[in-house]
Amino acid sequence: MNPYVLITLLFGLGLGTTITFTSSHWLLAWMGLEINTLAIIPLMTQHHHPRAVEATTKYFLTQATAAAMLLFASTTNAWLTGQWEIQQMTHPFPTTMIILALALKVGLAPMHSWLPEVLQGLSLTTGLILSTWQKLAPFALLLQIQPADPFILITLGLTSTLVGGWGGLNQTQLRKILAYSSIAHLGWMMLILQFSPTITLLTLITYLLMTTSTFLVFKLNKATNIATLAISWTKTPALTSLTPLILLSLGGLPPLTGFMPKWLILQELTKQDLSTLATLTALTALLSLFFYLRLSYAMALTLSPNNATGTTPWRLSSTQSNLPLALSTTTSILLLPLAPAAMALFTP
Amino acid sequence: MCFIMYLILFCFVLGLVAVASNPSPYFAALGLVVVAGMGCGVLVGHGGPFLSLVLFLIYLGGMLVVFAYSAALAAEPYPEAWGSWPVVVHMVVYMVGVVLAFVVFGGVWYEFSWVSVDELGEFSVFRGDVGGVALMYSSGGWMLIISGWVLLLTLFVVLELTRGLSRGALRAV
Numbered sequence: 061m062n063p064y065v066l067i068t069l070l071f072g073l074g075l076g077t078t079i080t081f082t083s084s085h086w087l088l089a090w091m092g093l094e095i096n097t098l099a100i101i102p103l104m105t106q107h108h109h110p111r112a113v114e115a116t117t118k119y120f121l122t123q124a125t126a127a128a129m130l131l132f133a134s135t136t137n138a139w140l141t142g143q144w145e146i147q148q149m150t151h152p153f154p155t156t157m158i159i160l161a162l163a164l165k166v167g168l169a170p171m172h173s174w175l176p177e178v179l180q181g182l183s184l185t186t187g188l189i190l191s192t193w194q195k196l197a198p199f200a201l202l203l204q205i206q207p208a209d210p211f212i213l214i215t216l217g218l219t220s221t222l223v224g225g226w227g228g229l230n231q232t233q234l235r236k237i238l239a240y241s242s243i244a245h246l247g248w249m250m251l252i253l254q255f256s257p258t259i260t261l262l263t264l265i266t267y268l269l270m271t272t273s274t275f276l277v278f279k280l281n282k283a284t285n286i287a288t289l290a291i292s293w294t295k296t297p298a299l300t301s302l303t304p305l306i307l308l309s310l311g312g313l314p315p316l317t318g319f320m321p322k323w324l325i326l327q328e329l330t331k332q333d334l335s336t337l338a339t340l341t342a343l344t345a346l347l348s349l350f351f352y353l354r355l356s357y358a359m360a361l362t363l364s365p366n367n368a369t370g371t372t373p374w375r376l377s378s379t380q381s382n383l384p385l386a387l388s389t390t391t392s393i394l395l396l397p398l399a400p401a402a403m404a405l406f407t408p
Numbered sequence: 409m410c411f412i413m414y415l416i417l418f419c420f421v422l423g424l425v426a427v428a429s430n431p432s433p434y435f436a437a438l439g440l441v442v443v444a445g446m447g448c449g450v451l452v453g454h455g456g457p458f459l460s461l462v463l464f465l466i467y468l469g470g471m472l473v474v475f476a477y478s479a480a481l482a483a484e485p486y487p488e489a490w491g492s493w494p495v496v497v498h499m500v501v502y503m504v505g506v507v508l509a510f511v512v513f514g515g516v517w518y519e520f521s522w523v524s525v526d527e528l529g530e531f532s533v534f535r536g537d538v539g540g541v542a543l544m545y546s547s548g549g550w551m552l553i554i555s556g557w558v559l560l561l562t563l564f565v566v567l568e569l570t571r572g573l574s575r576g577a578l579r580a581v
Contacts, residue, residue, distance in 0.1 A: 068564050098562055
């Protein structure tokens with residue numbers, strides 16, 4: 061892609077998220093979300109094959125619907141309450157509608173069907189931007205509204221963890237597995253949103269770090285399905301031994317980073333006298349853990365058959381910059397002891 | 409005046425149904441012309457003639473004309489107008505939906521809630537519509553700059569998407 065166009069689009073991505081972060085007016089927040097959608101469309105079609113164009117069309121339609129719903133709810137709120145302030149939403153109807161619109165934008169169940177197909181049609185880098193950066197702006201808005209009904213966020217969260225775990229079980233394509241993992245993690249974030257927004261923000265940031273590591277590992281190995289992943293251990297043996305730790309961190313096992321949000325969420329839910337919900341959610345996490353374990357099994361715990369020439373790639377150095385991968389891998393494995401500092405840092 | 413406003417809104421909904429019933433794009437553009445025209449009528453009737461003129465000139469006279477020319481380039485031998493069977497089915501479903509929505513949500517005639525933009529005519533120096541535009545250029549200066557920049561970004565996005573004829577992202581180009 062032309063470097064000037066690339067810079068303009070990336071700048072547009074940054075500008076959109078920044079506008080939504082710093083806005084207190086619903087119209088400006090909507091503008092930021094639309095700028096994000098517009099700017100990422102050519103990035104998604106930069107590899108000009110029809111699958112990418114199909115994924116872009118599906119992404120554009122869902123995001124446009126969600127933005128239209130958001131605008132409709134904001135104008136209804138302005139009509140009913142006379143003001144456009146984000147943090148002053150008191151009427152239940154526009155509040156609920158905005159929560160549903162932002163859930164569609166981000167890919168929560170039951171509005172999740174677009175996410176696996178869209179991620180499957182993209183390159184790993186663009187999929188990384190979609191899974192990480194594009195989730196920041198809607199969550200900035202979700203963290204600021206007070207939901208009218210306590211059940212809507214809990215329903216969205218529990219359905220998402222269930223769908224994310226169950227849907228990922230039958231997948232062999234890595235990008236679809238990461239899509240379902242995204243749905244499950246977003247479900248965990250929504251569960252705790254009304255009780256402790258601090259933990260939601262903490263879950264979001266740790267999820268961003270862990271999924272960045274995973275996407276970058278797959279990109280380094282140029283692996284898009286489990287079969288390719290299984291024979292990729294010869295490319296970077298050191299990283300292959302670390303990847304199960306990243307995947308198990310995504311699955312939420314102690315003493316890795318991914319345990320921190322799940323622990324805090326279960327503790328907070330129990331404190332709010334919702335122990336049944338906490339148990340159900342922990343059980344749905346087992347479903348996700350299964351496919352993370354399957355990926356670790358295929359990649360590092362077993363050696364799949366390959367030719368003799370497949371044993372030599374580690375001798376060549378990779379041309380990909382390894383600094384982002386190194387940083388995100390370290391943080392997604394070792395951050396658990398910093399839990400008290402993280403809780404203090406993310407209090408809004 | 410109330411009756412005229414009712415007629416205009418009735419034609420507005422008819423035009424919306426004509427667009428949403430999925431005919432060929434140039435017939436849908438005709439529906440959009442009707443919708444935009446009726447919307448302008450509503451704006452004029454409620455005291456915002458400047459915004460109505462801007463809508464007519466820019467939306468109808470600029471964007472819809474360009475769209476009509478582009479849609480004409482994609483002409484098909486058997487276009488689907490509002491007489492063909494699938495379009496009629498869509499139209500009937502949407503009309504039934506509108507009537508159902510009116511029965512469920514409507515009932516009372518809300519004439520007293522139709523306030524006009526110049527209801528504060530004796531109390532305020534600024535008219536509603538022109539005062540809003542003036543605000544956009546003064547206190548809302550940054551938003552205006554961002555809106556202009558977003559339009560430029562949209563231009564780059566569209567140019568990037570259609571670049572490369574059929575080797576690019578869109579094979580139909």
